[in-house]
Amino acid sequence: MSVRINASELITQATSILRRNDQTGYTAPSPRLYPHQWNWDSAFAAIGWAHLDWNRAVREIDTLLSAQWIDGFLPHIRYNPAVGEGYHPGPEWWPNVPVRNPGEQTSGISQPPVLPTAIYLVGMMQPDVDARRTWWARLLTPLRDMILCYLRTRTVNGSPLIAVVHPWESGADNSPRWDFATGRGFKPSRAYRRTDTQVVAATQRPTERDYGLYMYLVELIAGHRYDFRQYLEMTPFAVYDALFNAIWFRAAVDLNRIALALGESPVVSAEILSGFKDAFHRFLWNQSAQLFRDFDVKAAGQIPVDTVAGLGAIYGGLVDQAKAESMFAGYLARCRGFKLLPSTLPDEPQFEADRYWRGPVWVPINWLVVRGLQDLGLTSHAAALADETVSLVLRSGWFEYFHPHTGEGLGGRDFSWTAALVVDLLRRPVS
Ligand code: 9WN
Numbered sequence: 001m002s003v004r005i006n007a008s009e010l011i012t013q014a015t016s017i018l019r020r021n022d023q024t025g026y027t028a029p030s031p032r033l034y035p036h037q038w039n040w041d042s043a044f045a046a047i048g049w050a051h052l053d054w055n056r057a058v059r060e061i062d063t064l065l066s067a068q069w070i071d072g073f074l075p076h077i078r079y080n081p082a083v084g085e086g087y088h089p090g091p092e093w094w095p096n097v098p099v100r101n102p103g104e105q106t107s108g109i110s111q112p113p114v115l116p117t118a119i120y121l122v123g124m125m126q127p128d129v130d131a132r133r134t135w136w137a138r139l140l141t142p143l144r145d146m147i148l149c150y151l152r153t154r155t156v157n158g159s160p161l162i163a164v165v166h167p168w169e170s171g172a173d174n175s176p177r178w179d180f181a182t183g184r185g186f187k188p189s190r191a192y193r194r195t196d197t198q199v200v201a202a203t204q205r206p207t208e209r210d211y212g213l214y215m216y217l218v219e220l221i222a223g224h225r226y227d228f229r230q231y232l233e234m235t236p237f238a239v240y241d242a243l244f245n246a247i248w249f250r251a252a253v254d255l256n257r258i259a260l261a262l263g264e265s266p267v268v269s270a271e272i273l274s275g276f277k278d279a280f281h282r283f284l285w286n287q288s289a290q291l292f293r294d295f296d297v298k299a300a301g302q303i304p305v306d307t308v309a310g311l312g313a314i315y316g317g318l319v320d321q322a323k324a325e326s327m328f329a330g331y332l333a334r335c336r337g338f339k340l341l342p343s344t345l346p347d348e349p350q351f352e353a354d355r356y357w358r359g360p361v362w363v364p365i366n367w368l369v370v371r372g373l374q375d376l377g378l379t380s381h382a383a384a385l386a387d388e389t390v391s392l393v394l395r396s397g398w399f400e401y402f403h404p405h406t407g408e409g410l411g412g413r414d415f416s417w418t419a420a421l422v423v424d425l426l427r428r429p430v431s
Helices: 007-021 039-052 054-065 115-124 129-153 176-182 208-223 242-261 270-284 308-316 321-333 363-375 379-396 416-427
Strands: none
Touching: 007 039, 007 379, 007 416, 039 054, 039 115, 039 363, 039 416, 054 115, 054 129, 115 129, 115 242, 129 242, 176 208, 242 270, 242 308, 270 308, 308 321, 308 363, 321 363, 363 379, 363 416, 379 416
């Protein structure tokens, strides 16, 4: 079919996007809109690079890890000082970040921890087993520090689930899941200036109300020196995000695989993993929706909005094959005939077809679900979704996200994770 015929042309296009977005050592997600290095974007970029230039994938990961903090925390942005004022908020909003490498400038929040899984996959793409093991051995300590840091610093009341403290940490910034907090009208004490709406139409971006909360939380978090326990009482936003937690679980499992290959003991014990899985089901499963939901830690209740984050458990390996299949079928049944996984279900009242995380389709999310379905043996569903995803990009171009009804490309152009993950879907086909 058309996708197969065009595979080599698509890979050529994707390669030239990745090369153009290469900022000497890291891949900017889309240089005008997001000129710095982002955490989960770089993990996805590395997976794409590994097919094209394995050493470049290694470099991507090294630059990302150079932003690591003393306690192992891996921030969501590593700033490139050469960029100047092209992105808001800049590093001046995140003073005194406790970085390992003096001179690094970072944000003070994190992002979904795809990185350990990316390192596992990139390693598996290195046919020289000695080279793979040497590389993994070099990364084991920073990865261990990173994955355990979340358990140490972001858990509450004895639950192992990880609390996300800013919508940007979820990676799905203006998801309607977070409207309970944005609706409260928070604003920062200082004026801020948006750069995003100079590049992308405001109708496709978060609103001023969303940014009010974002910047309020930046001030709150930085004002308490990034110590969750210090601001937990006063923050309006601490959630167990179903996607973030599923990604953490998969990362822990993949990190244990790396440790095993090196003859080391598991980084996260079987006991912790099983407690985490129990808590994930206990707190986040919603029986009537037949989907996982997020949990508001402050209000001690689930957030009643169904989004694609609820399918994250498939990627995480937190459900068995039968449950994954019924969750996936249930999601599609609510998509009104569209097979491309809108980020918010169209039957939710806050659904907006072209506004960022409130409806559009995102390639990295589809990729997570494809790989999860595949790992659970749901090969035909995985292959169909992979095919739909690649066809969408073939039809519409290398955009940041896509209209779930028309397939029109939206947001940033020539987007790195779209390019990298299409390369991976084509070069590592499902069947
Ligand atoms: C804030 C870079 C990032 C992605 C996020 C996406 C968007 C940033 C923004 O862009 O967020 O981190 O300024 O909108 O929501 O998932 O990592 O591509």
